[in-house]
Amino acid sequence: MATTADTFQAHQEHGRAHHDADHKPGFFARWFMSTNHKDIGTLYLIFAITAGIVGGAISGIMRAELAAPGIQYLGWWVQLMGGEANFDANLHMWNVLITAHGLIMVFFMVMPAMIGGFGNWFVPLMIGAPDMAFPRMNNISFWLTVAGFTSLMLSTFVPGGTGQGAGIGWTAYAPLSTSGSTGPAVDFAIFSLHLAGAGSILGAINFITTIFNMRAPGMTLHKMPLFVWSMLVTAFLLLLALPVLAAAITMLITDRNFGTTFFDAGGGGDPILYQHLFWFFGHPEVYIMILPGFGMVSQIVATFSRKPVFGYLGMAYAMVAIGVVGFVVWAHHMYTVGLDVNTKMYFTAATMVIAVPTGVKIFSWIATMWGGSIEFKSPMVWAIGMIFLFTVGGVTGVYLANGGIDDVVHDTYFVVAHFHYVLSMGAVFSLFAAFYYWFPKMSGRMHSELLSHLHFWVFFVGVNLIFFPMHFLGLQGMPRRYPDYTPAYTEFNHLATVGYMIMAASMAIFFVNVLYALLAGKKAPDNPWGPGATTLEWTLSSPPPYHQFETLPVIEDNKAAHDREHGRPSHA
């Protein structure tokens, strides 16, 4: 009955014994042809931060434009991108910005950081494996993602219909993305998703194989750290959802270029078919973005409460439940397309069911802290922030689940507020929590606790100021994807723009903190977080040796550990 599985009693000698395996290849071979999971993880993190800067800067342009009614800056951006500013081109630029912001943040920031970055770094370390199962495939996963990002960036420099770039929204609904947008920009954007999607599918195969086959002796599935569980569920979601996206956008490509009419009613197709296919991928995708965050928060809350996770099995299977149910709720993104009433009732009920396993996770995190000895180190404050803000995003999700209620807020800023609370706060707060948690392990340097806390508080105020007023804008009816609005929406839009400036300032603190840590940070000990940090990565040096666990660590079950402590032979 050893199910308190986040705690391991690994033989200490295994961790440190293999510094002789620390031979590193030269610069080009190491960073461009890498097969090392830690190096690829680092590449993914650098890539995600770079993409995050681009996507964040785009949201800055958007918030500047929305600070007041009227069109202020869009013409300037059109000219900067080499286009000719006129009314329609300016408005098209807006659509390009929202499209790029969405695609970058989803495919090139959150996913690479969570799965490619922290997943690559810590899944092998936490299960006691020397590397990922397919190191070369790992490499091509990364470079496909980079190629995808490049294709998306290229799309902004070629014609896309009314102006330069793809102005189709991240959802790329047909027929706006087919007959509605001439020029190669949309093809570039779609191809970018093909590339990033292929990279993610290969990555998912890699994670599933690694987790099923390369766990250290004694580490049963029910003893895996919850972060590994979250990556396992995420990998399955990727594997099942992304091929559907690939099919849908391939049909877009053929509709655009080869005369097919999958999504054209004039040829016997249906625009709504695209939406069903897209959201069959798109809804699991939102869980792909948040499940690894659940795993990270579980590790961090347990570490800094100095307690094992409360209800480990419930936590693991809640994630499995979220993953499974996540596949049968997609049409709640399509409540206004003209669904049948019974269909709408089903999707209302099914969507609300997801709140149950999500609630289990929230309550279990609080119960983990209950009775603990909580230290408010930087990862912990970010994790607690995530728990609260994700709850706020979660309850607005229950609100939106009601198909009848959705009629008034569908495609308004209320929805924008909701998904930024779960992603821009749920996912991003867990990313920052994970960053501060594992940065000492990855870099071997300690960051400044003071700057990390300052970053948290300024960021917390900033993002809430951006996104909370959006609930009110949405309830008053302000539609999404509008560059301009009636003066009655001015007050809260202005407030949101002020919030953006505060959030941007907090990011400056973050980058100063990272620079400080890399240049002048104290050397990190193997385990900077104390007795609560019980997973295998803390048994290694900081940073870990280039190749670790060449002799596999042995995970004892609790009974054996108990016997050893009491002087009895652990193996009969």
Next chain:
Amino acid sequence: MSTAIFDFTRTRIGRMLAAVALVLALAIAVGPLAARQVVAPAPVAAQTGPASANEVATAAARTTPGARPAQAELAEGSTGAAAAGSAAYTPMKPTPGIGMPVDGRLDVQQQFSPTGRYAQKFHVALVWVMVVISVVVLALLLFVMIRFRAKANPVPSRTTHNVGLEVAWTIIPALVLAAIAFPSISLLSQQYRSPPKDAVTIKATGYQWYWGYSYPDNGDFEVISNMLPEGEATRRGEPEHLGVDNRMVVPAGVPIRLQATAADVIHAFAVPSLWFKIDAVPGRLNERLLEIERPGVYYGQCSELCGARHGYMPIVVEALPMAQWRAWVRAQGGTFKDEAAPAAAPSVAPTQDPESAVPNAPGAGAPPVAPATPTPAAS
């Protein structure tokens, strides 16, 4: 094991969490009741109407939904068709704050349809559920952060399980959700009621980037609706960015069969103060019952990304008393199946120009192609 469910009551943690869960459940149960008192009184009593003269006719219309009020028929009969057409239509002035967004307002817009008012009550209850859950989670977090900080509790407990507690926090949220599901399903069935046979049919067509409103049962004339250029809306006493040159004019107090479709890409017909939103999809005809309880002007905007001027194709619904609406239809050259066609063409009636007032203004899209008149051959 048979009493495992209640094991949690033996530990202090278990008792406290159970108490919190109980409070949560109670709060959720009581929240909607408390909310009921906060809800504004019925909208008819709540504010003054846009035009008091309209009230009488609407009240009559409301008492006999689906049938045209008798007084209105009488009034029309006495004036005669051509005269009714010419006397008919000046665009109604909107009432500030009614049927449009208000700056700084935190809630949904005031509702003017029966389903909208039901939905608004449900909405208020849901907001209370959201507030209570968020506050309870925040309170629990703050409590554990203070009570179990390292200084106050240097030795952590090793508790990792409590079956009863885990069952409780699975079952209680499920019950809360079930409680939400009932009114939710009821709202859906109300929204999906079929329009009666004699409902007024109006077809809204989304174009890049303007709306067309056609009246298939009244001679199938189409009104083209473009956004007013900057400044013009203010001159006409309408909210900037929301006013249009030609409105979708509908009868108040009777069921309307609203159909939506699109000519190019997907648009969405949305009016927040009527709790109404339906996608306009090319190749599809979406149909939904729309009832507007009283005359007035109700603003909305296109709500599905449709290209560059997505933000520049507002929707204005003007609900008129039945008599005035029939006059308006005649003024557009429309007909009624229950009436003989007018003896003479209503040349005295001002027919609305289907194009935008200012051709190259923002929002002035190309009007639909008129049937080509044969040009005389040059040979």
